[in-house]
Amino acid sequence: MTDKKSSAEDRKLVLEAKKTRKNSYAPYSNFKVGAALLARSGKVYTGANLENSSFGQTVCAERLALYKAVSDGEKDFKKIAIVAPGAEPVTPCGICRQALFEFAPQLEVLSVNLKGKVRKYTLRELLPYPFKYEKKKTKK
Ligand code: THU
Numbered sequence: 695m696t697d698k699k700s701s702a703e704d705r706k707l708v709l710e711a712k713k714t715r716k717n718s719y720a721p722y723s724n725f726k727v728g729a730a731l732l733a734r735s736g737k738v739y740t741g742a743n744l745e746n747s748s749f750g751q752t753v754c755a756e757r758l759a760l761y762k763a764v765s766d767g768e769k770d771f772k773k774i775a776i777v778a779p780g781a782e783p784v785t786p787c788g789i790c791r792q793a794l795f796e797f798a799p800q801l802e803v804l805s806v807n808l809k810g811k812v813r814k815y816t817l818r819e820l821l822p823y824p825f826k827y828e829k830k831k832t833k834k
Contacts (some may be wrong), residue, residue, distance in 0.1 A: 696814045700804075706748050707732055707775035710807050711755075714740035715777050716808065718755070721745065727778040729755035731763055734770040739763035771798035781828040783813040791821040799824070 700708070707730045715728025720743055727743045742756030745751075753761075756774060764770070774794065778784035782806030786794065795816055796799055801817040 695819065696822040701827045703732070704775065704804055704812075706739065707773060707804060708777060708812075710738050710740050711775045711777040711806070714742045714755070714759075716742075718742035719744050722747070722749065725779060727755040727760045727776065727832070729777075729785065730754075731771055732773045733763055733768040735768060735795055737766075737768065739766070749789040754787060754790050756786045759794050760790075760793055760797065769797055771801055773804060775804040775806065776781075777808070780806050781807070783807045784813055785813075785815065785820055788821075790824060791817065795821055795824045806821070815831060 710730035711728040714730065715726050718726035718728065720726050722745050729741045731739045733739065736788045739759045739762045741755045741762060744753045744758060756776060759774070776784055776786065785803065785805055799817060803815040803820060804816055805813045805815070
């Protein structure tokens with residue numbers, strides 16, 4: 695984990711995550727999260743958390759950004775910015791870490807709280823032992 699100065703790229707991603715956070719639908723937790731995912735193509739995909747009265751249907755901001763990107767044909771990602779409230783910048787939940795790992799094991803993670811406190815991680819740091827599915831060889 696580092697808290698180094700932000701680059702122009704970081705600032706752009708944080709701005710996008712902040713804007714998207716406004717679209718969060720979180721009437722149950724009131725914990726609004728925005729994410730901006732930078733694809734290797736250069737395009738940025740955003741997501742906000744989306745809750746439901748059937749709580750288990752809730753989708754985190756990070757996964758929504760990822761799913762939007764993948765369904766648009768992106769499969770390779772460089773960095774994700776996450777903006778959320780709280781004293782400390784929020785890191786992706788376990789499910790999101792595994793979901794992001796599927797496409798971007800080398801992903802950089804930029805976490806920012808509403809006071810502008812920044813933390814930088816690598817997904818590798820956050821998910822040191824990811825689940826990997828080994829396909830069985832099919833019998834011929
Ligand atoms: N949430 C996210 O969107 N991203 C995270 O990294 C942590 C949690 C959402 C899910 C739920 O809507 C609310 O925050 C409280 O858990």
